[in-house]
Structure formats: C-alpha cells, structure tokens
Amino acid sequence: MIQRKVDFYRHDLGEAELDSLRETLGTTFLTLGPRVGVFERRLSEALGVPHVVGVSSCTLGLHMVLYAFGVGPGDEVITTPMSFISTPNAALYVGATPVFADVDPATGAIDPEDVVRKITGRTKAILCVHLYGQLCNVRELRTIADRYGLLLIEDAAHGFEAERDGLRPGTLGDAAVFSFYATKTLTSGDGGAVATSNPELDARLRRLRNHGVSKDAASRYGGAYQHWDMMELGFKGALTDIEASLLLPQLDRAEARRARRQAAVEHYEERLRGVEGVTLMRREGKSAHHLFPVLVPRGRREEILVKLGQAGIGCAINYRAIHTLTYYRERFRLPEEALPNAAEIGSRTISLPLWPGIPPEDVDYVCDRLIEAVA
Numbered sequence: 001m002i003q004r005k006v007d008f009y010r011h012d013l014g015e016a017e018l019d020s021l022r023e024t025l026g027t028t029f030l031t032l033g034p035r036v037g038v039f040e041r042r043l044s045e046a047l048g049v050p051h052v053v054g055v056s057s058c059t060l061g062l063h064m065v066l067y068a069f070g071v072g073p074g075d076e077v078i079t080t081p082m083s084f085i086s087t088p089n090a091a092l093y094v095g096a097t098p099v100f101a102d103v104d105p106a107t108g109a110i111d112p113e114d115v116v117r118k119i120t121g122r123t124k125a126i127l128c129v130h131l132y133g134q135l136c137n138v139r140e141l142r143t144i145a146d147r148y149g150l151l152l153i154e155d156a157a158h159g160f161e162a163e164r165d166g167l168r169p170g171t172l173g174d175a176a177v178f179s180f181y182a183t184k185t186l187t188s189g190d191g192g193a194v195a196t197s198n199p200e201l202d203a204r205l206r207r208l209r210n211h212g213v214s215k216d217a218a219s220r221y222g223g224a225y226q227h228w229d230m231m232e233l234g235f236k237g238a239l240t241d242i243e244a245s246l247l248l249p250q251l252d253r254a255e256a257r258r259a260r261r262q263a264a265v266e267h268y269e270e271r272l273r274g275v276e277g278v279t280l281m282r283r284e285g286k287s288a289h290h291l292f293p294v295l296v297p298r299g300r301r302e303e304i305l306v307k308l309g310q311a312g313i314g315c316a317i318n319y320r321a322i323h324t325l326t327y328y329r330e331r332f333r334l335p336e337e338a339l340p341n342a343a344e345i346g347s348r349t350i351s352l353p354l355w356p357g358i359p360p361e362d363v364d365y366v367c368d369r370l371i372e373a374v375a
C-alpha cells in the first residue's frame with residue numbers, strides 16, 4: 001500500500017492575505033477599526049443582506065443574537081442535535097432551554113415537521129443550521145416561525161457560499177451567524193459575523209460586542225478626547241482589523257474555491273456511489289461544500305476510522321448527536337432513540353478530507369482505502 005498523508009483540511013492563506021495584513025499593520029488600528037467596517041460592507045453586498053456586524057466568533061454571535069432578542073430563562077429554542085455544540089449552547093448561555101427537533105435522515109438538516117411537533121407555549125425561536133454547507137429548508141422554517149410568532153435564527157457557520165431557490169443565509173432569517181474559525185471556508189483563525197435585515201438588531205449588536213459601550217475607539221479617534229459611556233452590560237466580542245484584513249482577500253476567491261471543493265465532492269461521489277457499505281448524503285441546492293460526510297455501516301465506524309488513520313488519512317466526525325454527549329445526556333436525559341435520525345447519522349458518519357485543490361489522486365487514495373476498509 002502506498003502510504004500517503006492526506007490532511008483533513010488545508011487553508012490557502014498566502015500572499016494576498018500577507019499584503020492585506022501588512023496594510024493593516026501600517027495603520028493605527030489592530031482591533032475594532034475601519035477594516036472591520038470595510039469587511040462588513042463587503043460581506044453584506046456578497047450576501048445581499050443589508051446589515052453585517054463582525055463578531056469574535058459564531059458562538060458569541062449566536063449568544064448575543066439570542067440575548068439581544070430577549071430570549072432568556074423560561075424560554076425554549078428549537079434546534080438541531082446534528083451540529084456543533086455551540087448551537088444549543090447559545091440557548092443555554094442566555095438561560096433558555098434548547099429543545100431538539102430530529103433531522104432529515106438523507107441530508108442531516110433539521111426536519112420542519114418535527115420542529116412543529118416541538119413547539120410549545122414557551123418556544124421563542126427556531127435555531128437552524130446549514131449543515132455541511134447546504135441551506136436547510138429556510139422557506140418552510142420561515143413560514144412556521146411566522147405562523148407561531150417565533151424568531152428564525154440561522155447558524156450559517158458552514159454556509160457562507162450556500163444558495164437554494166435564490167436564497168442565501170440571512171435572506172429570510174431574523175439573523176444569520178457565520179464562523180471564520182480555522183477550518184471554515186473563509187477563515188481568520190477565529191472570528192464571526194452576524195447578517196440581518198433588522199436595523200435595530202444591527203445597532204444593538206454593535207453596542208453589545210463592545211462591552212455595551214456607546215462609542216467604539218475608532219469612532220472617537222482624532223480631534224479632542226471624547227468620553228464614552230456604558231449603556232448596558234455587553235460582551236468583549238468584536239471582530240478585529242487583523243482578522244478583517246485576512247478575510248477581505250478571501251471574499252474575492254470564495255466562489256472559485258467553492259467550485260474547486262465541489263469538483264472534489266463530485267469526484268468522491270463518482271467513486272463512492274453504489275459502493276456497498278458507503279452511503280452518500282443527499283445534496284440540495286448550491287452547497288458551500290464545507291464538509292464531505294459519508295455514512296458507514298452501523299457498528300463499524302470505529303474500526304474504519306482506525307484503518308483510515310493508519311493509512312494517513314485525516315478524518316473528522318460531524319457530528320455525534322448532541323443529545324448523546326455526556327453533558328446534554330446528564331442534564332436533559334433524552335434517550336438516544338428520542339431523535340432516531342440524528343442518533344443514526346451521529347453513529348455512522350465520517351467526514352473525509354476536503355479543501356479546494358485537494359489533488360484528485362488524494363481523493364482516489366481516500367476512496368480506495370475507504371472501500372477496502374468497509375469491505
């Protein structure tokens with residue numbers, strides 16, 4: 001067997017980002033300054049959503065959005081167990097209760113019919129996720145949210161480039177929250193942004209991300225000293241000019257990079273379609289192709305992960321169903337079978353290496369080793 005090393009993910013930050021960073025280092029502002037504003041405008045134009053607020057992470061963005069909308073103790077937030085823990089944790093941070101709805105077994109996306117079944121008099125918001133880079137059924141979720149008077153918040157950590165039926169993240173939701181964490185399709189190591197059509201939310205988030213203070217440092221700079229005032233208890237949670245300078249050049253090549261990930265996904269699918277023991281997830285709309293998950297036979301994942309690891313292949317699990325993780329299991333005592341589709345995907349999924357420019361021979365190598373491992 002040819003031993004290769006196939007990384008799970010590789011960023012492609014390079015000369016353009018270094019040039020952009022150099023420009024920022026030549027100015028006064030390293031943290032919340034003018035380049036954050038430039039990035040916010042560019043992201044807003046790219047999404048076609050009027051307001052964007054740069055924040056320090058998607059996790060804090062979700063937390064601040066729920067907080068800004070007044071979601072708190074006694075409230076319920078319906079969300080998906082097939083996500084990263086940040087999603088339901090955001091509800092816990094504001095003292096609300098995350099209530100899980102099951103997912104579509106073919107896509108892993110939150111199932112709108114189960115969302116309706118989980119609505120109670122205490123429900124305040126639906127918090128959906130564009131899993132793996134594919135827009136979930138936001139149209140249907142918006143209809144449900146409007147019918148029951150709920151907020152619709154999109155966790156768009158995987159989905160900046162996603163589009164479905166002419167919709168982008170943030171088009172229909174009350175807010176969409178993005179992540180620029182190290183492995184995301186746009187990255188500044190850490191960072192995030194909130195997109196919204198709601199000007200009041202925009203203004204509130206600008207204050208909340210800056211300790212609840214009336215004016216940020218950049219807007220007070222120049223001329224005579226200007227006092228600031230603390231208007232409410234906020235957070236330390238803004239995107240920085242250093243991060244914005246890394247993100248700005250990536251916006252120009254985001255679509256080209258998405259297309260290259262799609263080419264790799266199509267190559268994987270061509271090699272793996274019809275292979276016994278490998279199930280492909282269903283694709284809907286234009287995916288950002290953040291992750292490429294497959295399902296392997298029940299009870300065999302750990303053994304397959306060991307074989308792929310021994311072959312030098314980097315894999316990840318996105319995700320074990322959140323209600324089965326220790327903290328959630330002990331706190332909410334939901335049996336695995338309460339959310340059977342999420343539990344099933346969570347016990348069988350493996351994400352294979354994916355990044356723009358992954359060599360076709362690496363994709364072939366991963367497929368060969370996977371096919372051997374499931375045989």
Ligand SMILES: Cc1ncc(COP(=O)(O)O)c(C=O)c1O
Nearest residue numbers: 057058059084086157179180181
């Ligand atoms: C679906 C999802 N939501 C939220 C997050 C949290 O993002 P961040 O690391 O920017 O807080 C992640 C990051 O891994 C994610 O995958």
